[in-house]
């Protein structure tokens with residue numbers, strides 16, 4: 001009920017349209033219920049040769065036509081209106097969900113599969129729009145139909161009414177029994193299909209590795225087994241389900257025969273007219289339908305509510321700490337950064353950074369080195385406030401970064417990551433992502449400086465080449481060059497390069513390095529790199545291990561200290 005109320009809130013803005021839809025649905029049902037009675041009285045006029053009042057007959061047929069046409073029209077408008085309400089509400093829900101994502105802490109995205117989050121936007125929201133309102137309208141129609149049919153049939157003849165009431169839901173009940181049995185196999189079939197799907201996806205994605213390890217035969221055998229399993233469950237579910245329709249039809253036919261037979265007896269004894277037999281036969285069909293709709297309606301509702309719950313779970317998640325009001329503001333950053341007794345852990349029980357102290361002078365180029373998992377990226381995460389420190393503080397130009405708005409803090413940095421992110425659009429748009437008003441000349445210049453122009457110029461459509469998706473056929477290095485050009489164009493006051501050149505050949509890397517040196521002249525910058533050749537010139541090198549800075553100094557100082565850095569350097573440049 002709570003979920004229902006909450007959902008209703010999203011559709012409330014257009015509730016008058018839904019009320020109109022309900023009224024129209026009611027009128028439509030009324031039309032379909034009056035029609036059988038009219039069919040009965042019309043048949044009753046066919047009393048014998050030369051005794052038919054054709055004027056009255058034509059009139060009744062015309063009314064019947066109007067009734068059927070009118071009720072279908074009403075139903076069409078009702079469906080259209082309720083769809084309108086549904087899409088409007090669902091639109092609002094999707095919008096709220098998307099804006100919520102911007103306010104969720106990054107830890108949410110780091111710990112939840114992205115596919116699952118996407119499916120809430122696409123599948124869950126769609127299920128709600130299908131289920132909630134359309135389902136509600138169909139349920140209301142079903143209730144009108146059941147109540148209306150009972151009232152009209154009782155008024156015509158009690159015995160016949162009872163007969164229809166008892167026999168009409170019979171075929172529904174039998175079908176339900178059969179589908180229940182087959183549902184078990186359908187679920188197994190869905191699971192098997194999911195497994196097969198997953199296997200195929202994995203195999204296609206890893207085809208190259210699979211061939212390199214000569215795993216094709218084993219993979220074919222695995223697939224064969226999964227495929228066979230799917231065939232078995234698919235066959236069983238279809239076999240059982242195939243009984244549903246013929247059984248329902250057989251029961252319906254028997255039911256018509258019984259109603260016809262009892263009807264004839266009632267005609268002979270004068271309780272009802274011949275026409276009324278037809279009326280009851282039509283009612284038997286009309287009355288059975290809401291029952292057969294019932295199961296699918298219930299499933300529809302259940303999935304809609306389950307989807308709503310999944311969406312509300314995200315909407316109710318605690319958001320990241322809001323920006324302070326009023327916030328401090330940095331217009332012209334000097335670039336002095338200090339970590340002051342900083343503690344941090346991703347998981348409360350797993351300590352990562354403890355009592356970290358650091359001081360970076362304005363304009364310094366800082367390099368961070370260390371083994372995989374040492375905490376280098378974590379330092380960047382803290383600096384950009386993707387995560388907040390658990391103790392201590394980080395200051396920028398003497399201001400605690402938590403006193404700034406996130407936007408003000410982040411606009412001071414240009415960030416290039418190892419994982420590139422490009423969007424569907426032209427190469428030009430992708431480079432100009434951080435500077436909407438960039439001119440073509442500016443774009444060309446950064447492309448040249450980053451070295452990406454060489455490959456762009458070779459493309460038939462050059463800068464206008466459209467990237468279709470994240471998996472476009474660019475090499476990893478080319479993608480990285482594009483993101484480097486992007487940050488060069490944005491020209492941020494400070495730079496953070498997290499393994500930004502890890503996939504680029506050494507020749508291009510040297511070229512980029514020169515461009516970066518030009519860019520970072522007099523600006524504070526952080527470079528995370530595994531290749532120590534790229535950071536020799538840094539003003540300050542931080543060596544990290546297990547979340548701690550274990551050594552710091554210039555390249556020469558660290559070599560002289562003959563510590564961890566010296567060892568690392570030796571290992572990379574050993575003769």
Ligand SMILES: Nc1ncnc2c1ncn2[C@@H]1O[C@H](COP(=O)(O)OP(=O)(O)OP(=O)(O)O)[C@@H](O)[C@H]1O
Pocket residue numbers: 107110111346347352370371372373374375376377378379
């Ligand atoms: N979102 C996260 N949630 C939980 N633990 C995390 C998360 N991100 C990183 N870690 C853990 O924190 C530690 C430091 O990770 P970090 O990414 O900072 O290392 P790194 O030095 O940048 O490594 P690499 O050189 O591989 O990029 C690792 O043990 C890692 O498993």
